[in-house]
Amino acid sequence: MDEKRTAAVFKALCDENRIRILKLLTGGEKCACKLLDELSVTQPTLSHHMKILCDSGLVAGRKEGKWMYYSISEPGAENARNLLRELTTVSGSGKAEPCCEG
Numbered sequence: 001m002d003e004k005r006t007a008a009v010f011k012a013l014c015d016e017n018r019i020r021i022l023k024l025l026t027g028g029e030k031c032a033c034k035l036l037d038e039l040s041v042t043q044p045t046l047s048h049h050m051k052i053l054c055d056s057g058l059v060a061g062r063k064e065g066k067w068m069y070y071s072i073s074e075p076g077a078e079n080a081r082n083l084l085r086e087l088t089t090v091s092g093s094g095k096a097e098p099c100c101e102g
Helices: 003-012 016-025 032-039 043-056 074-088
Strands: 059-064 067-072
Touching: 003 043, 003 074, 016 032, 016 043, 016 059, 016 067, 032 043, 032 067, 043 059, 043 067, 067 074
Parallel strands: none
Antiparallel strands: 059 067
C-alpha cells in the first residue's frame, strides 16, 4: 500500500463540499456549471475541490467546449473501497502481542 496515494484518497473524502460533490455525481456525469449551481461556491473554489477529487482518482473529468464534465471513476471508487477494507481489516487474533515482561 502506497501511503502517499492512500492519503490523497482520504484527503479527498475529508471535506463537506467534496462529499456533496460526490453525492451529486452518484446521479451520473455533471457539468461544472451544474455543480456550481448546486453548491453555491465560487468557480475557483469548485476548481480546487475538483482538482483534489480528480488527483485522488475518485473523479474523472473531461472537457467539452469551454466546460468540464465530471463523473465518479469506478476504478477510483473501487480503489477507495479496497483501501478502506485493507486499513480496517484486522489480521491475526486481534489481541496485542506481549511487549514487555511483567
